[in-house]
Amino acid sequence: MRAPSSDAIVAGDTLLAVEAVSLRFGGVRALTDVSFDIRKGEIRAIIGPNGAGKTSMLNCINGFYHPTEGRITFKGVTRPKMRPYEAARGGIARTFQNVALFKGMTTLDNIMTGRALKMRRGFFWQLLRHGPAMNEEVAHRKAVEEIIDFLQIQHIRKTPVGKLPYGLQKRVELGRALAMEPELLLLDEPMAGMNLEEKEDMSRFILDVNNQFGTTIALIEHDIGVVMDLSDRVVVLEYGRKIADGTPAEVKTDKAVIDAYLGVAH
Amino acid sequence: MAAAANGFADTFPKLLLQNAASRGGRPAMRLKDLGIWQTWSWAEALDEVRAFSLGLQALGLRQHEKIAIVGRNRPRLYWAMCAAQALGAVPVPVYADSVADEMAYVLEHAEARFAMAQDQEQVDKLLSIADRLPNLALTIYDEPRGLRDYDPARLKSFEDVQAQGRAVLAGAPDIGEAWEQAIGRGTGRDLAVILYTSGTTGRPKGVMLSFDNVIRSARNGNAFDRLDETEDVVAYLPLAWVGDHIFSYAQSFTAGFCVNCPESEATVTDDRREIAPTFFFAPPRVFETLLTMIMVRMEDAGVLKRKMFNAFIAHARRWGEKMLNGESVPPSARMLYWLGEFLVYGPLKNRLGMTRLKVGYTAGEAIGPEIFRFYRSLGINLKQLYGQTEASVYVTAQPDGEIRAETVGRPSPEVEIMIAESGEVLYRSPGVFLGYYKEPDKTAETKTEDGWVHSGDAGFLDATGHLRIIDRAKDVGKLASGALFAPKYIENKLKFYPTIKEAVAIGQDRDFVTVMVNIDLVAVGSWAERNAIVYASYQELAGHRLVYDMIAEHVDEVNRSLSEEPMMAGGQIQRFLVLHKELDADDGELTRTQKVRRGFIAERYAPLVEALYAGAEVCDITTEVTFEDGRKGAISARVAIRDSKTYPPTTEAAAARMMEHAA
Numbered sequence: 004m005r006a007p008s009s010d011a012i013v014a015g016d017t018l019l020a021v022e023a024v025s026l027r028f029g030g031v032r033a034l035t036d037v038s039f040d041i042r043k044g045e046i047r048a049i050i051g052p053n054g055a056g057k058t059s060m061l062n063c064i065n066g067f068y069h070p071t072e073g074r075i076t077f078k079g080v081t082r083p084k085m086r087p088y089e090a091a092r093g094g095i096a097r098t099f100q101n102v103a104l105f106k107g108m109t110t111l112d113n114i115m116t117g118r119a120l121k122m123r124r125g126f127f128w129q130l131l132r133h134g135p136a137m138n139e140e141v142a143h144r145k146a147v148e149e150i151i152d153f154l155q156i157q158h159i160r161k162t163p164v165g166k167l168p169y170g171l172q173k174r175v176e177l178g179r180a181l182a183m184e185p186e187l188l189l190l191d192e193p194m195a196g197m198n199l200e201e202k203e204d205m206s207r208f209i210l211d212v213n214n215q216f217g218t219t220i221a222l223i224e225h226d227i228g229v230v231m232d233l234s235d236r237v238v239v240l241e242y243g244r245k246i247a248d249g250t251p252a253e254v255k256t257d258k259a260v261i262d263a264y265l266g267v268a269h
Numbered sequence: 270m271a272a273a274a275n276g277f278a279d280t281f282p283k284l285l286l287q288n289a290a291s292r293g294g295r296p297a298m299r300l301k302d303l304g305i306w307q308t309w310s311w312a313e314a315l316d317e318v319r320a321f322s323l324g325l326q327a328l329g330l331r332q333h334e335k336i337a338i339v340g341r342n343r344p345r346l347y348w349a350m351c352a353a354q355a356l357g358a359v360p361v362p363v364y365a366d367s368v369a370d371e372m373a374y375v376l377e378h379a380e381a382r383f384a385m386a387q388d389q390e391q392v393d394k395l396l397s398i399a400d401r402l403p404n405l406a407l408t409i410y411d412e413p414r415g416l417r418d419y420d421p422a423r424l425k426s427f428e429d430v431q432a433q434g435r436a437v438l439a440g441a442p443d444i445g446e447a448w449e450q451a452i453g454r455g456t457g458r459d460l461a462v463i464l465y466t467s468g469t470t471g472r473p474k475g476v477m478l479s480f481d482n483v484i485r486s487a488r489n490g491n492a493f494d495r496l497d498e499t500e501d502v503v504a505y506l507p508l509a510w511v512g513d514h515i516f517s518y519a520q521s522f523t524a525g526f527c528v529n530c531p532e533s534e535a536t537v538t539d540d541r542r543e544i545a546p547t548f549f550f551a552p553p554r555v556f557e558t559l560l561t562m563i564m565v566r567m568e569d570a571g572v573l574k575r576k577m578f579n580a581f582i583a584h585a586r587r588w589g590e591k592m593l594n595g596e597s598v599p600p601s602a603r604m605l606y607w608l609g610e611f612l613v614y615g616p617l618k619n620r621l622g623m624t625r626l627k628v629g630y631t632a633g634e635a636i637g638p639e640i641f642r643f644y645r646s647l648g649i650n651l652k653q654l655y656g657q658t659e660a661s662v663y664v665t666a667q668p669d670g671e672i673r674a675e676t677v678g679r680p681s682p683e684v685e686i687m688i689a690e691s692g693e694v695l696y697r698s699p700g701v702f703l704g705y706y707k708e709p710d711k712t713a714e715t716k717t718e719d720g721w722v723h724s725g726d727a728g729f730l731d732a733t734g735h736l737r738i739i740d741r742a743k744d745v746g747k748l749a750s751g752a753l754f755a756p757k758y759i760e761n762k763l764k765f766y767p768t769i770k771e772a773v774a775i776g777q778d779r780d781f782v783t784v785m786v787n788i789d790l791v792a793v794g795s796w797a798e799r800n801a802i803v804y805a806s807y808q809e810l811a812g813h814r815l816v817y818d819m820i821a822e823h824v825d826e827v828n829r830s831l832s833e834e835p836m837m838a839g840g841q842i843q844r845f846l847v848l849h850k851e852l853d854a855d856d857g858e859l860t861r862t863q864k865v866r867r868g869f870i871a872e873r874y875a876p877l878v879e880a881l882y883a884g885a886e887v888c889d890i891t892t893e894v895t896f897e898d899g900r901k902g903a904i905s906a907r908v909a910i911r912d913s914k915t916y917p918p919t920t921e922a923a924a925a926r927m928m929e930h931a932a
Binding site: 144145148149152153155157158160161200207211214215 | 414415417418533536
């Protein structure tokens with residue numbers, strides 16, 4: 004097990020640093036003294052058995068929960084109480100374990116909501132048929148169309164997402180997160196409940212996002228095969244504590260991980 | 270424009286120059302990209318083709334060399350064909366969904382020096398077979414997505430090649446003139462394209478077509494259906510298929526009309542609706558799928574809508590075709606039809622993208638008479654044609670006003686037809702191919718010295734001079750009793766039911782006919798939903814008792830109809846089963862154009878065939894399957910087999926009459 008020490012990492016390389024974070028809900032300890040970092044441009048996986056605190060960790064990173072102790076530094080700035088919208092503005096986007104889209108809206112509109120933070124013109128301009136608000140709308144639509152093209156969901160552009168199969172909904176959700184042009188993308192079980200083919204598609208999209216846009220990605224995933232293939236580095240949690248951190252190869256051979264997560268005969 | 274001045278252009282590059290000069294502002298090509306239809310005029314198309322062509326020249330593509338075109342319908346892939354032809358090089362389109370091994374065979378056989386690939390998927394396939402293709406010097410790609418980290422040594426983007434061409438042109442303006450002069454030196458006798466036929470048996474053969482073949486066939490087609498530069502077609506069928514080459518390339522260049530490329534494979538139906546093509550071609554499967562989709566939706570619609578739909582469709586069935594054929598129809602029926610047009614037919618045609626349709630064709634397989642009539646009754650001028658790669662498509666086509674579901678029409682302009690002793694259809698026309706590439710012995714087998722081509726199909730000319738096709742000549746066989754066994758004929762009758770996707774008939778030298786059926790997951794799935802039938806997989810649904818009951822009814826109806834056709838009455842189905850897995854081209858069970866490979870299937874499912882004839886009630890079988898990425902797996906199942914009733918033949922006199930015709 005290797006704890007990240009600040010001198011081993013070049014300062015500019017660390018996009019996000021989690022330092023000694025603990026999170027308690029009353030008597031329940033969701034996270035205990037967890038530290039790790041996410042480097043710019045990498046795919047970082049967070050794995051662990053059920054209830055290990057993975058989603059709590061993501062919630063802390065994007066400001067939905069506030070750590071009871073410890074601190075989180077994003078782009079060199081430490082905020083003791085960052086709110087989700089501040090995180091979003093700062094360049095952190097996420098998808099959810101259970102798809103959280105607007106079911107009655109089309110794919111296009113759902114992804115368009117991801118641009119909401121980037122809309123500059125106010126209500127007055129929006130009322131006009133022409134002018135800056137219209138130009139802005141066109142520019143955003145173009146960005147959204149590029150995402151639709153990228154994720155190959157042209158055929159469901161005008162379909163209400165509630166009618167879509169689960170795998171496609173997940174893809175639309177990724178699209179909405181991408182529409183924010185995030186620096187850090189948090190994916191909470193992007194492949195949960197998918198079949199093999201859908202998983203392969205999603206893996207390819209995640210790699211393409213990372214490769215083409217240079218987006219840093221932190222993801223939670225249960226499918227250990229996917230994690231090993233996708234990620235550059237893996238952090239392993241168990242009962243709210245970090246038990247391992249390293250490359251997939253290192254983690255795979257780590258005794259504590261094998262015992263805790265991959266399972267051994269007890 | 271030296272070439273354009275020649276008047277009657279006889280090659281595609283000449284036609285391009287001519288179109289750019291005479292109708293430069295008219296749209297030549299559209300592509301839906303980022304949700305918007307992007308348009309290129311003929312003048313712009315010339316600019317794109319010239320830049321790419323000069324780029325290819327600079328990179329070393331020479332006369333008579335081959336360039337493989339791998340991908341779906343994209344403007345740049347069509348332009349690449351023309352750009353190569355301008356240099357005297359020969360495009361070889363390849364089926365985009367063929368697996369790497371099939372692609373390797375075609376590229377190896379054609380000795381392709383260059384390859385134009387659509388996207389990463391195709392580039393990956395080409396790279397995976399690179400060691401088998403020593404001739405392949407360079408791969409060019411259209412869509413850069415995912416290709417950033419690839420080795421650039423043998424890979425270039427379309428833009429890079431064009432940039433190189435434009436640089437050459439900017440450096441020495443007379444190069445452009447020389448390029449046009451070289452086009453002017455091309456003649457109609459030159460080899461234009463090699464199209465590899467998918468082949469129901471054995472390796473694909475490379476059909477060599479000259480410019481004269483393709484262009485004369487296309488011009489005849491344009492004249493026959495009065496197509497001009499105002500038409501719109503949607504290009505969505507495989508580039509490697511002769512139909513697309515004629516309809517979306519040759520006829521567009523000769524008539525000057527616009528070719529529209531859909532956004533993706535999945536959006537074709539929506540894109541077609543937006544474009545509303547005036548000239549449309551589709552294999553029967555597409556019409557079947559569309560009809561199934563409509564029917565499924567109507568089942569889910571509200572009561573009022575459903576009743577209105579059923580009532581007006583019934584009215585259209587009765588009068589619509591007569592009105593289309595110009596027969597006399599009582600004014601009251603006409604009035605009601607107009608109301609129907611407003612309430613049902615119009616919106617339906619709009620949904621299908623057939624509002625502006627001048628003429629639609631179906632070919633390749635027999636179309637169900639019910640399906641055919643459905644579309645015609647809506648006022649859609651759907652016709653049948655009979656064509657082959659070796660004929661540059663057109664052999665026969667139905668002229669307006671002489672449309673019947675069971676024939677494929679009269680000989681097309683300049684086509685002669687002859688029926689051989691054996692019942693095989695022979696034809697001769699200006700569209701007849703030069704030969705199979707590098708296979709003179711096979712050419713000699715198919716094409717006689719005086720230009721007649723053996724179609725390989727059995728058929729006869731009926732009393733009205735229309736051609737009727739029974740089956741592949743070699744597939745028409747005999748049962749052990751000596752009765753005629755025409756497997757495709759039986760299969761087609763079954764496939765006309767929306768719930769049956771594929772059928773395979775067995776019976777050659779056997780005592781009786783049996784069939785293996787594939788259910789249509791969309792139609793049967795929706796039926797199951799409505800009847801509250803629970804299933805977890807295709808396999809489970811296929812094996813369901815109630816599904817079997819439904820298929821049994823269909824088989825019974827088919828037997829009844831076979832019994833009414835004396836020639837076929839002996840070939841009634843005695844036993845059948847529903848296959849536990851969908852027949853798939855990846856497993857070699859279908860060809861790339863989705864035709865069943867009967868022999869292969871009989872071999873692969875030998876235990877099932879045995880059980881069919883041994884009188885067993887169930888049979889266990891394990892089948893190997895290939896997944897999309899090429900990995901293999903196995904599925905096992907217990908397949909039930911059922912008997913079905915047969916009927917005595919109806920009239921003896923009719924039998925004799927039919928025999929005479931066939932002989």
